[in-house]
Amino acid sequence: MKLVVGDVVRDRTDMALGTVTGVVNHGTDRLVAVRLPGGGQRFIEPRGVAIVARRVEPITTGRKVVAVFALVVGLLAAYFGWQAARDIGADWGLAILAGLGGYTAVVVQYQWWLRVSGPRRFHV
Structure with missing residues (x-):
């Protein structure tokens, strides 16, 4: 799965929505850093993430x-x-x-x- 910072994703475990803020290395695994509404931060395995919307910038x-x-x-x-x-x-x-x-x-x-x-x- 390919992600970009700003994509809106859903955590499959509890259906929480958030925006991708980056990727974190955790030992040999990689985790997706997701910012939740209210300022919370969550680290999710890539298998547990479902893309809801892609980040689209306005045309310059x-x-x-x-x-x-x-x-x-x-x-x-x-x-x-x-x-x-x-x-x-x-x-x-x-x-x-x-x-x-x-x-x-x-x-x-x-x-x-x-x-x-x-x-x-x-x-x-």
């Missing part, structure tokens, strides 16, 4: 700009791929696939950037 202005830029570049790559395929005499189906390939090449790079620059998840 910089990320919005990058998303719009990726969309525009992806559409341009789709158009140029389609046009290049049509110029060499490809049929409509092959031209559409060439355009889709150009768009996908850009969007995959954007998705990798989101994954690398997103919140770090740790495995417990």
Whole structure:
């Protein structure tokens, strides 16, 4: 299971809700540190934790700009791929696939950037 600080989890033993604050090494085992409502702290084995909600940060202005830029570049790559395929005499189906390939090449790079620059998840 992969968690990030701020995820809302439930303790399976008594159904208590809390937010993940980190991971603690306890000998050879790892325990999930959970902050409970009212300021309490609890350390739970990873098997005893159920994820209720993931932490989601609001989209910043910089990320919005990058998303719009990726969309525009992806559409341009789709158009140029389609046009290049049509110029060499490809049929409509092959031209559409060439355009889709150009768009996908850009969007995959954007998705990798989101994954690398997103919140770090740790495995417990």
